[in-house]
Amino acid sequence: MTFKSTPKVELHTHLEGCAPPAFIKGLAAEKKIDISKIFTADGGYAFRNFDHFLQVYEAACTTLQSPDDFRRLVSAVLDETAAHGVVYMETFVSPDFCGGGDLDAWHEYLAAMKEAADEAEAKLGITLRGIVTGIRHFGPDACKPAARCAAETMGEFIVGYGMAGGEMVGRPADYAYSFDMAREAGLPLTCHAGEWGGASMVAETLTHLKVSRIGHGIGAASDPALVEKLAEEEIVLEVCPGSNVNLEAVSGWAAHPIVKLRDAGVPVTVSTDDPPFFHTTMTEEYDMLHKTFGWAEDDFAAINATALKAAFCDDTTREKIA
C-alpha cells in the first residue's frame, strides 16, 4: 500500500535539510570544498545523534554560497517533493545561511528562491512558502537580525517566523525579543519545542513566545494538562514521525505519540523535517502511518485539512490549494 499520489500539505521542512546529498556533493565539487566526511559510503548524510546532525547540516550549508545556489536548491527540492504528491509546502529559511543576516543580501537570496518557486509552481503545481528562522544555538542576539529580515520581507513568499536549531540551548524566554519583533510586524509564529525538551519546553514556548504552531511538540504528550491546553487553544503540532524515529527522539514508530495526541483533540499535522537526512519522504511518512496505526485516506484527508487551515499563507493561496 502506498500513498504516493495522495495530495499532501507539509508545514515543517528545513530548506537546506531537503537538499539531496548528490546536490550538495555537486556544489562541493564545483567549489572545491572537502566535506567528504559528512557522507556515508552509500552516499547518505552521516551523523551520530542530533547535535552531530546539526554539525553535519551546517557543513553541508557551507556549499551554499550564493543566491544562485539557493535558486538551484529550491528547484531540486521542489522536483523531489512534488513527486510525492505534496501540493503545498512550507520551509524554514535562515538569513544566517543567506548573507549572514544582512538585509540587502537577504533580499537577493529571497528573490532567487522565489524565482525557482514560481517556476516550480507553474511546472509542477506545487506551492512553496518560506518561514524565516532564527537558529537557537547561535544565541538570542543572532536571532534578532533574522527576525528583522522576516519583518522586512514578509509578503507573498515569506509568511512566518520561527526558530530551529539546538532546542536545549537557553530557555524560550531568552528569545522573546525576536518573536515579539516578528509578531509586531504581523507574522504568524512557530517554534521547535518538545522534540527534546519535554512538556516544560512546550509550555514555556507557548507562554513566552506566543506561537500558534509548535515544531514537533511530542514531549507534550507526557503532560495531560498541557495536552488539554493544546487541544483547547488549537495549537497545531508539526509532527515529524520519521525524523523522531531516525534521531531516536522516540524508540520506534509504534511508540510514537501522534495517535495519543490526535485522539486527545490536539490538531496534528505530518511533515518530513529534513527528508534525505532522515531517509524519509512524505510518501514514506504516510505509508508508515498506515502500516503502524492503520491510518487511511480519511485520516490523511483530516490531517491535510488541519495543515491547510494552519498554513501561514494568505487565504487566496489557501483557497487555491483546497
Ligand code: HPA
Ligand atoms: N531540527 C532542529 N533544527 C534544525 C533541524 C531540525 O530537524 N534541521 C535544521 N535545523
Ligand code: ZN
Ligand atoms: Zn525541524
